Amino acid sequence: MTEVEWLSSRKPRRMLEHLGDLRSDRRARLFVCACFRRVWDLLTNTQSRESVEVLERFVDGFAEDTDLRELLISSNDSLYNHQDVVAEAEGDIERRDFPEDFVAKARYAEALRDLSLAQGLVFIAENQVQAWEAASCVASGIGWSAEASIYGSASPDSGSSELACDSAIAQDQAMAFESEQQAELLRDIFGNPFRPVTFDPEWRTSTVMALAQQMYESRDFGAMPILADALQDAGCDSDDILSHCRDPQQVHVRGCWVVDLVLGKA
Structure with a gap:
């Protein structure tokens, strides 16, 4: 494939x-x-x-x-x-x-x-x-x-x-x-197995962690665009991560690769 x-x-x-x-x-x-x-x-x-x-x-x-x-x-x-x-x-x-x-x-x-x-x-x-x-x-x-x-x-x-x-x-x-x-x-x-993403631990600010944890536990991923903003504020410059969060057509569920990366579950 x-x-x-x-x-x-x-x-x-x-x-x-x-x-x-x-x-x-x-x-x-x-x-x-x-x-x-x-x-x-x-x-x-x-x-x-x-x-x-x-x-x-x-x-x-x-x-x-x-x-x-x-x-x-x-x-x-x-x-x-x-x-x-x-x-x-x-x-x-x-x-x-x-x-x-x-x-x-x-x-x-x-x-x-x-x-x-x-x-x-x-x-x-x-x-x-x-x-x-x-x-x-x-x-x-x-x-x-x-x-x-x-x-x-x-x-x-x-x-x-x-x-x-x-x-x-x-x-x-x-x-x-x-x-x-x-x-x-x-x-x-x-995610995209052809493009592995490296996550910088410094991006795990308190705001980023709180948003990701709340979405993971509630299964309500409506705050994904807000998570993208918080990650960007923390210095995240990964287009793959940010676009995944901001794509209005993207389905998100528990296990979402971006949320897992933030929470250290990946």
């Missing part, structure tokens, strides 16, 4: 493969946690959200290996439960005498959505986080959610074949869009 390809890539799997040894477990876990944070509303049970929160605490040393092992056990139990729900929903469709029961198909798609997300939580709870596999599960979950929406809003007189086509298109588009967003997350967390 070239630098130009990295900066424009929409394929998180290829980007993760390119990172190789640069892909630390900490950053990989934060990347996948950010993927799940994007679909927070789809994590409809408390356990799923708590799983992400435990992993976020783990990467910062506020959770133990035993917490991770317990999380893996509970995530696997949840996965088995969702597999049963999928089987039940699939059987419900097969028991119908007509293929136009769109409510049953919507429920089946929702069950597959929840199963995909549950599988993703298992991947990030393992000792060696499987970042791509987990992110792919999130994208698949988004795709199934799009299909469920198509069938869930269908009128009784809708054509079955037409809906099948519409749902397939919606699923593909939703997954493609989610992959694009995941690529943006990778660029925020890993």
Whole structure:
């Protein structure tokens, strides 16, 4: 992968493969946690959200290996439960005498959505986080959610074949869009691996540190342009750092490479 390809890539799997040894477990876990944070509303049970929160605490040393092992056990139990729900929903469709029961198909798609997300939580709870596999599960979950929406809003007189086509298109588009967003997350967390940045400790003024810590803890990165000003006041002359902070199109999440550099977490 070239630098130009990295900066424009929409394929998180290829980007993760390119990172190789640069892909630390900490950053990989934060990347996948950010993927799940994007679909927070789809994590409809408390356990799923708590799983992400435990992993976020783990990467910062506020959770133990035993917490991770317990999380893996509970995530696997949840996965088995969702597999049963999928089987039940699939059987419900097969028991119908007509293929136009769109409510049953919507429920089946929702069950597959929840199963995909549950599988993703298992991947990030393992000792060696499987970042791509987990992110792919999130994208698949988004795709199934799009299909469920198509069938869930269908009128009784809708054509079955037409809906099948519409749902397939919606699923593909939703997954493609989610992959694009995941690529943006990778660029925020890993920066540009072709241009390593050296951070001068003298730039860590009290203002700079306070801004970075507040954003890291709150996950509200609205003060990134202010952080750029504070860094510049401290003597920072790195175009890569300052432009990353000031880019209005840039997505920022916990693990942002600039904030990590400031806090000494990189």
